[in-house]
Amino acid sequence: MSIVFAAIVPHPPILIPAIGKENINQLKATADAYFKLEEDLYAAQAETIIIISPHGQLQAETFTLNLSPEFKGDFEKFGDLTTKLNLSGDVGLAYKIKEKLETKVPLQLMSQPELDHGAAIPLYLLTGHLPKIKIITLGYAGLDLAAHYNFGQLLKNQLLNLNDRVAIIASGDLSHRLSKNAPAGYSPKGKKFDKKLIDSLLKLETDEIIKFKPELIAEAEECGLKSIIILLGILAGIKYEPQLLSYEFPFGVGYLTMNFKL
Secondary structure: EEEEEEEOOOOOOOOHHHHHHHHHHHHHHHHHHHHHHHHHHHHHHOOOOEEEEEEOOOOOOOOOEEEOOOOEEEEEEHHHEEEEEEEEEEEHHHHHHHHHHHHOOEEEOOOOEEOOOHHHHHHHHHHHHHHHOOHHHHOOOOOOOHHHHHHHHHHHHHHHHOOOOOEEEEOOOOOOOOOOOOOOOOOHHHHHHHHHHHHHHHHHOHHHHHHOOHHHHHHHOOHHHHHHHHHHHHHHOOOOEEEEEEEEEEOOEEEEEEEEEE
């Protein structure tokens, strides 16, 4: 099988040591979960990571595929002027995906070496012992959830026909409205959204997730659902066991870390 690793991860900047410093302890469960995922990713011997981020150059009607031969990331906008990230892109695999999918789904190609923080934070935390790993970044679209699930299924069909050992990472935070000090203010529907999503993931109820009501999604103020839906499309038909590694929200934002044992 070419898909050897799959996970959902959050992207709180506080997990970067130079940013969080002693405050990292407020996200200890998430930090510990990342450590576990790093070990599992290393053991999977992945050659390429495909990471789906909600914070790239998102388009209303098209998915985006980044063909950059090199990627670099920094965290200067969070006050960290020293931490840097440099990774190679997998141009060969990206072009194979492009050739197979561009006539089947709306797909915009780009070559953007700068990683957005939705990709840079997970990659920094997961690739410290994988200096030769290659990267492809994907961006979701303004289309509905069913279109994202279909995109994931089509992508899976291509990956399973290749010999490349690929890891899939869905980056995204859950509701931003879980407490009165939350960035978007409090809404009781934030907790309802997070609980419903996590329960459905653990019960393998993908159809229930695709049918989430737009009003609930909008009220939750999340940024990870479509990344997760693409991942679920990729995993469709593949036997897996979801493992909830951590879920916490000390700052009013839901941070979910979940591994999918393949």
